[in-house]
Amino acid sequence: MDFKQLKAFLTVADTGSVTRASELLHVVQPAVSRQLKLLEEDLGCALFERERHGMVLTEQGQELASYARRAFGELEKARVQLAxxxxxxxxxxxxxxxxxxxxxxxxxxxxxxxxxxxxxxxxxxxxxxxxxxxxxxxxxxxxxxxxxxxxxxxxxxxxxxxEALWGLGPKGCGIAGATAVRMADMAGRALVLPSNPHGIRLLVEHACALENLQLNICVETDALPVQRSVVIDGLGYTILPPIAVVSDLAAGRLEGAPLTEPELKRxxxxxxxxxxxxxxxxxxxxxxxxxxxxxxxxxxxxxxxxxxxxxxxxxxxx
Missing domain, CATH: 3.40.190.10 (Periplasmic binding protein-like II)
Structure with a gap:
């Protein structure tokens, strides 16, 4: 195993294509294929599955990619610092x-x-x-x-x-101007929340369990932009720290107030x-x-x- 082989391996992993990898590495395609073959022979396992839509990492390939990225990251740190x-x-x-x-x-x-x-x-x-x-x-x-x-x-x-967590809703939902919003009021609304074991989801579920409240979750998403856009479009409510949507609150796209009964903080x-x-x-x-x-x-x-x-x-x- 050498760095030339690992570089070829990571480039194919990132692009999903030996052809594209050869273009980025400025070498001919057979040279990239040979580096992969030598690496697989050295390790004694297949690193890619050759599928119709491209090269897909095997489980062993994914593990090697994790090690290889860390190794190249440490070398880059050394290069930048020593330069x-x-x-x-x-x-x-x-x-x-x-x-x-x-x-x-x-x-x-x-x-x-x-x-x-x-x-x-x-x-x-x-x-x-x-x-x-x-x-x-x-x-x-x-x-x-x-x-x-x-x-x-x-x-x-x-x-x-x-920081406090806020109950948030779309423009015109009636939360604007409120000093606080009760957890019982938020729990019954159609909520857009991250999935478990996201930290905010765990905080909300724990608070509701203590108050014997049942959450009405209509959408789960681990993407903050999706969470924001669904609520902005009037399709639900959410619970977030206000820093996550500070520009939306300032522009009036969202309305919110701190949660109470109980207060939630992170x-x-x-x-x-x-x-x-x-x-x-x-x-x-x-x-x-x-x-x-x-x-x-x-x-x-x-x-x-x-x-x-x-x-x-x-x-x-x-």
Missing amino acids: GTHQEVTGLVTIGLLPSTCDVVSSALVAALASRYPGIKLRLTVAYAGTLKQWLASGQVDVALLYAAEKHPDLVLEPLIE VIALAHASNRSMTKPVRATVAVLRQILETAVASGGWPSGKWLAATSASTSQA
Whole structure:
């Protein structure tokens, strides 16, 4: 097994085609096929199923792809970091974001790093908490924003922001202007919620169980854009932190108010793997990220958010 074979393997996995992979790698098609054959012979298993619509990874191929992507990711980090000077902070940093946080974080973080640490190459990934935990454990992301609902033995969690969950509905639904909306009122409406074991779904189900309420779920979706659009189109209601739909609330496309009886809150935490220390570029990026989040809460850009961590001025710098 060598890196040329792995690069050919990943390119075919990404494109689903030996022909397309050969074009991207600037080599002839038989050379790509030979690299795959040598790799399969070395490992003693088939990595692809050759189907009519293209090359599909086998179970063994999917496992190898996970290892190979991590290996290439670590090499890219080393290349970027070693290519910089000793005076500036350089390196590849991968940040994992929850879908509900990416809008308020992504552009601000890119702009701040470009100004303060131009030698840092930033990679942003967006996924739900369960996937982000897996990526942290495997080293595919350096740090991530997660729900701090429970401890995890492999992660170090620093709670940053506590925020209320809101009941949300389409324009004209009657929630606008309310100081709160009762959970009993939301539970009986046609709800659009993520599936289990999404953190918000678990919070809502637990609250309803305590109050002996039956949820009326009309649609399950793990895609935040789908969740938003279904509610905006008047086809249901949902429960989310307002930061997830802040632009829709401001534009009047959605109406909402904090949940009550009971109140529901979630905590956003900064997480990193307990078995890996932060590199200098990761520490620098984390310091900037914390400042962005703290500023968003203080300025009202994070609706219903309460800052839990020590202020950025008192945290250690990179």
